[in-house]
Amino acid sequence: MGEQRFDVWADGAAYERYMGRWSRPVADRFLSRLDAGGGPRWLDVGCGTGALTAAVAVRYRPRVVLGLDRSPAFVASARASTPAPACFAVADALALPVRDGGCDGVVSGLALNFLPEPAAAVAEAARVVRPGGPVAAYVWDYSGGLPFLRHFWDAAATVDPAAAALHESRRFPVCHPDPLRGLWTGAGLRDVSVTAIEVPVVFAGFADLWEPFLAGQGPAPGYVATLNPLVRDRLRDELSRTVPTRPDGSIAFTVRAWAVNGRRPARAGSG
Structure with a gap:
């Protein structure tokens, strides 16, 4: 299992406090750059707590947008907080329960890094989107x-x-432009582009930064959950000492995501 034993995703509320609050503005910026052309049927693969699913519903007003995730707890959280036309189901990104060409658009937010076979997941997404769809x-x-x-x-x-081996900067080979482009072109998608999305992140104070690490959701909090109280307190103190803090006590960063987009080739003779 290795370091993946710390990749726990089972509590929607805890995830929202840890990373979800930052993922929502990224979802909005991602869709604002996506020239998708609308359509009545959309799919969000690895929907988590539903941030991107909800954003698709608002921007494109489809008849239905289906969010799929392998975590039952995340699906339950998304159902509770996201109104129609969004709907949700538990499913594996490597075996989508959708017919060939059954969707007008397929999107995925913050999921590929955690899939065991990202190339297979992209191939599945390409299978279920209509010809010409994104x-x-x-x-x-x-x-x-x-x-x-x-x-x-x-x-x-x-x-x-020993924690150096768990550093997330070393774990995720697909979170760079070239590997992402390779996944899309490898799935037969055309007009592939990769762009950066940056958003500001501001923590009200050190407690706002530290407390989500205690909730056990994701690699870093999962690691913290394994520590004895003495080591955990030493980690807290070391982080407090080294993190940059503004005069008012807040802590500000700019975070970055990479967005990749492509289209399934249109049918021959369809223009």
Whole structure:
């Protein structure tokens, strides 16, 4: 299992406090750049708590937008907070329960990094979108675009040298432009482009930064959950000492995601 034993995704509310609150503005910017042309049937693969699903519903007003996720708890959270035309189901991104060409657009937010076979997932997305339809996704840039996580893992490695092997900057090979482009072209998609999305992240104070790490959702909080109280407190103190804090006590960063977009080739003779 290795470091993936810490990749826990089972509590929608805890995820919202940890990363979800930052993913919503990224979803809005992602869709604002997506020249998709609308359509009545949309699919969100790896929907999590439904941020991107809800944004698709608002922007494109489809007849239905289906959000799929392998976490029953996330699906339950999304159902509770996202109105129609959004609907949700538990499903595997590697075996989508959708017929060939059954969707007008397929999107995915912040999921590819955590899939065991991202190439197979992109191939599935390409299968279920209509000819000429878009397949688009975005992922956090764990290699350098999430500075608050870099500060966390640097502090963790100072306190616990074994934590260096868990640093998220080393774990996710697809969170770069070239690998993303390769996944899309490898699935037979055309007109592929990759762009950066940056949004500001401001923590009201150190507690606002630290407390989500105690909720056990995701690699870093999952790691914290394994620590004994003494080591956990040492990690907290080291992070507090090293994280940049503004005069008013707030902590501000700019975070980055990479967005990739392509289209399924149109049928021959369809123009």
